Amino acid sequence: MSAPPRAWETVLQSIELDLLSGRLRPGDRLPPERALAVELGVGRSSVREAIRVLEVLGLLRTSAGSGPGAGAIIVALPGGGMSALMRLQVAARGFPVADVVKTRLVLEASVVTELAEASARADSTMVASASLRPNLRAPVQLLGAMDSPALTEAEFLALDAEFHLALAEASGNQVVTATMAGLRSAIEGYARAGATSLASWADTSTRLRAEHRAIVAAIEAGDAPAARSLVHDHIAGYYAETHQAHHRPARTADASGYPVAR
Amino acid sequence: MSAPPRAWETVLQSIELDLLSGRLRPGDRLPPERALAVELGVGRSSVREAIRVLEVLGLLRTSAGSGPGAGAIIVALPGGGMSALMRLQVAARGFPVADVVKTRLVLEASVVTELAEASARADSTMVASASLRPNLRAPVQLLGAMDSPALTEAEFLALDAEFHLALAEASGNQVVTATMAGLRSAIEGYARAGATSLASWADTSTRLRAEHRAIVAAIEAGDAPAARSLVHDHIAGYYAETHQAHHRPARTADASGYPVAR
DNA sequence: GGTGGGATGTGGTCTGACCACATGCTAGCG
DNA sequence: CGCTAGCATGTGGTCAGACCACATCCCACC
Numbered sequence: 258m259s260a261p262p263r264a265w266e267t268v269l270q271s272i273e274l275d276l277l278s279g280r281l282r283p284g285d286r287l288p289p290e291r292a293l294a295v296e297l298g299v300g301r302s303s304v305r306e307a308i309r310v311l312e313v314l315g316l317l318r319t320s321a322g323s324g325p326g327a328g329a330i331i332v333a334l335p336g337g338g339m340s341a342l343m344r345l346q347v348a349a350r351g352f353p354v355a356d357v358v359k360t361r362l363v364l365e366a367s368v369v370t371e372l373a374e375a376s377a378r379a380d381s382t383m384v385a386s387a388s389l390r391p392n393l394r395a396p397v398q399l400l401g402a403m404d405s406p407a408l409t410e411a412e413f414l415a416l417d418a419e420f421h422l423a424l425a426e427a428s429g430n431q432v433v434t435a436t437m438a439g440l441r442s443a444i445e446g447y448a449r450a451g452a453t454s455l456a457s458w459a460d461t462s463t464r465l466r467a468e469h470r471a472i473v474a475a476i477e478a479g480d481a482p483a484a485r486s487l488v489h490d491h492i493a494g495y496y497a498e499t500h501q502a503h504h505r506p507a508r509t510a511d512a513s514g515y516p517v518a519r
Numbered sequence: 520m521s522a523p524p525r526a527w528e529t530v531l532q533s534i535e536l537d538l539l540s541g542r543l544r545p546g547d548r549l550p551p552e553r554a555l556a557v558e559l560g561v562g563r564s565s566v567r568e569a570i571r572v573l574e575v576l577g578l579l580r581t582s583a584g585s586g587p588g589a590g591a592i593i594v595a596l597p598g599g600g601m602s603a604l605m606r607l608q609v610a611a612r613g614f615p616v617a618d619v620v621k622t623r624l625v626l627e628a629s630v631v632t633e634l635a636e637a638s639a640r641a642d643s644t645m646v647a648s649a650s651l652r653p654n655l656r657a658p659v660q661l662l663g664a665m666d667s668p669a670l671t672e673a674e675f676l677a678l679d680a681e682f683h684l685a686l687a688e689a690s691g692n693q694v695v696t697a698t699m700a701g702l703r704s705a706i707e708g709y710a711r712a713g714a715t716s717l718a719s720w721a722d723t724s725t726r727l728r729a730e731h732r733a734i735v736a737a738i739e740a741g742d743a744p745a746a747r748s749l750v751h752d753h754i755a756g757y758y759a760e761t762h763q764a765h766h767r768p769a770r771t772a773d774a775s776g777y778p779v780a781r
Numbered sequence: 782g783g784t785g786g787g788a789t790g791t792g793g794t795c796t797g798a799c800c801a802c803a804t805g806c807t808a809g810c811g
Numbered sequence: 812c813g814c815t816a817g818c819a820t821g822t823g824g825t826c827a828g829a830c831c832a833c834a835t836c837c838c839a840c841c
Contacts, residue, residue: 264824276610282612302827320833323835324790327835334613345538346577349578432619433621562794583802584822585803585822586804588804589823
């Protein structure tokens, strides 16, 4: 009837079931490839293909050698896998840059809203306000790093992307954090490509620095609407500035721009 | 210095570069595995591992046989890959269900806002309003399918998840659509798990049907704030109803429910 | 008791072989 | 001359076996 499952899919499914049932948990080690192969009745190469997939997806980490710490270990770090997926999809024209930017706007607006609201809650609480207050140490530190005048454009933009990712991390939502991590390389890509069309990089980077500080200030003040609008303008502003007219036609050989005869 | 790249990583990188440079585009066929292997100076199994990864990520589709249509073909369909990633991460406890729900709230609120605004724009435009108006045929059709009284809970919830995904598709944002597609199986999972704790499935499903219709109506009326709040209440309401008290302890052996002595 | 080197177990890779399947060509038949 | 059955070919899917590099562990030797 339906397509017979390929051998590596059997392996993948078996591991997934073990995860769902709790037989495998983060920190556990997978059985050796050779053992899995005989246990599931498949060849070792099929086991390896499944493990490779899980590794790229961020589910596990492999290392050679012997003893504890070696072998395939469940880690469940979604960032890497999401990042690879987004990067490759953008490379294969699966994800238009405009959609990446729109998604950024939505996610980051939500992130700063949550952070600002958490700050406000912490302010209105007497006790333990330090523990309720979101931890902005990482983003603030990146703010400082971005002040260095010796930075190249690429270095600055890398720190910029990291700053936005650090905000997402601070919000504590792991799905959003992983998605932002995935978007990150795509973001860096379009930011760098667009930077060449700027009138003055010095002016723009100064503006970006100020906008970052304003966003953090709004979060710490617990002003969610302000944080939301600041982050929206920050992202949309840069994108509009760098990608206004040139939508890169680059379709096929027939990119002459002339109307087709027919 | 840094770790030497593993053979399959070289293959992956080579294909990624071909995608970025435009040497490979959607619809193209990859060279045969054996040819790639000799070209890159690696074994065929390493090529296969890289191809497997790309396949799971939704970058390409493989099929045996000969002639056009066979082989590995670039497709760039992000849904499948995202779905596998999210499903496995949830299975491995990488993504808490609460974060999945929060992310749903953010993304779906944005989706219906955009749809409603597009509707409003279409209303205020004289010409070609039909083409500007978002295409809600697919979600509306699912609404009809969900009316069937013969549906089991699982079937209803599957249609429900599909309805929400169809809304995302209608919004046209491919990144959001792919993310929702990824969230979909996780959503179905928690929805089904929670359904067992409902007082009356008949009542709840009737309410869900009505809420769906109200959301579509608000979109078609171009009322973005209403659509936003309706979809928020719809999702948050069901989640609260089904996951209020029991955070599924199921941690380890000590799931007795008794307070620990200490 | 300390230490160095081999034994062991693991992933990483390659080679070669065979199978299943889809296509395309060709020889043979009507 | 045209059609069709069946073989040739090219592709992915899988397996088995071998070897390497590496990390650890253990034991004999000093």
